[in-house]
Amino acid sequence: MPSLDLLATFMEIYRAGSLSAAAQRMGLTQPAVTGQLARLEEQIGELLFVRSRQGVAPTPRAAALATRVSLHLDALRDVLGSTEAEPALRGTVRMGGAAEAMTIRVLPALASLSGRGLSLHMTLGLAQDLLGELAEGRLDLVVSAIRPKHRAILAVPLVDEEFLLVGAPATARTIDADRLRTAPADALAALPLVAYAEELPIVRRYWRSEFGHRPTNPVAILVPDLRAVLAAVAAGAGISVLPRYLAEPALAAGDVVQLHHPEVPPLNTLYLATRRGTPANPALTVVRDRLIDAATEWGGL
Template sequence: MLGKFDLNLLKVFITVYRTKSITLAAEEMGLTQPGVSGLLKRLQEQVGSQLFVRSGRGIAPTQHAQELIRHVEPALIQINNGLESLSDFSIEMPRKFVIYTSEPVMTMLLPKIEADKSLGNISIELQPTYMREEDVLQGLNQQQADMAIEIANYSAKSFFSEELFEDNICVIARNGHPRIDKVISQEQYYQERHITLKLRRENAYMADYFTKENLFERHVAAECTSLVSQMSMVSNSDCIAVMTKSLAELFAKKLNIQVMPSPFTSIPIQYRIIAHKREQKSVANIWLRERLHSYTRDH
């Protein structure tokens, strides 16, 4: 059967399966809707089974499609990895890499990327990560980004991850605070007013999410959506805040703030690289991962 089979049809099948839409698959592949429909029809004729049925405004995979994707996708990933490992990659050739990540990581990485004189004609663009995990994975799947740097460890079978660096939470207060100087106790922590920040995806305060103990209610003066605005508000008030240590230390001198260990038992913040498995043996992706490791070795 393989001798008469058009393997290009499988790429169409995987794209339609992933997008659950002929229209979206056509847009992604640069084809017309009738063209995608015709290729899908050819595939169904060759395998002798219906692969999709109408469902609402889109389409849904049949049991045959689910069985086919289970066998086909890993095989195509291996083929892609093999071809990528043989392809040339040079920093002399213009290329842009896109990385999804959070504000603290962006703030830490950007100066190091700008200072890196070994990039040649390569550019690295940092984009804010999505609020929903599904959107992050979809963006990577559709090759809208080369990788993501996340604190989540996804278990999706089409993706791989590797540890990048570790951070911790800390408590900040302005220098010259009337009650706090270089160290803070649990009692003081609850007595002070707080500038809080919620992790959007986890819907929890950073202090609670990365602390082993169950924290009691605090006196909240303001709630921020940005770590930078959180630091700015602390530097101009007698409030305190919990945030990432690497970012706090980066701005401590500029904003005249003191950085203290948390008075509670902290859970390390583990940042990981997430990428699609088709990129695992890609020479270009390996190069990018090595650059990121070089930027974060001090953490």
């Protein structure tokens, strides 16, 4: 008979939809959760989840098992929860970051802390503006896409973003494949760009890194949200450069394709920034540590 610990881990995976999310909710490492699932599957003699880049999907056997055990496990948690609960957190942590990374990575990693009494106030915006608010004391922590230079700010590397040049499949078919291999910038020059801002910050960096100059392409759409950029690219409005973590589901679905494959992908480091010399704040420490732990499982973004 499977142990209660293995069944509890199974239910967390079933409800979270991914091994990493289940690990975060349980306060375990992902390898530990993977190992517990493997032991349960060995004891049952059947596969319980189908793995993919998007997470895990339960098999019919898993759905039947969840129906049988969920109510009993929840009842046990109610009885034992008071003796096993993590310590409560008091106060508010004011955070800032780019809308896309905060929505897709940061908020899911921190969501369970609200159950311990922590209040999170999020400000979404550009890194330079948010770092100014941090230095002036209006924010406690910023996930920054640029390295802070202000003396009042302490920053540690969190995770690297990997950038991909993408376009819709129909757009890709209009590009001369031989020319793309030998003179990629020329092969792409006539294609319109979809960009985050007028300065073409991400696109410009990619072009300079890979092609040695700024892009000369016409700009079709400017929209200050990378998720909207991805939607416009998938719809055929043009090409763009996006972080892998944002583009990967669309790549897997075939909505966009990677147009250029550099030997070393362009990277940008995200930093976790706080103010120097601030009084000890246990809640801020927990948030900071939770993000650092979560980033080890994100890998390159």
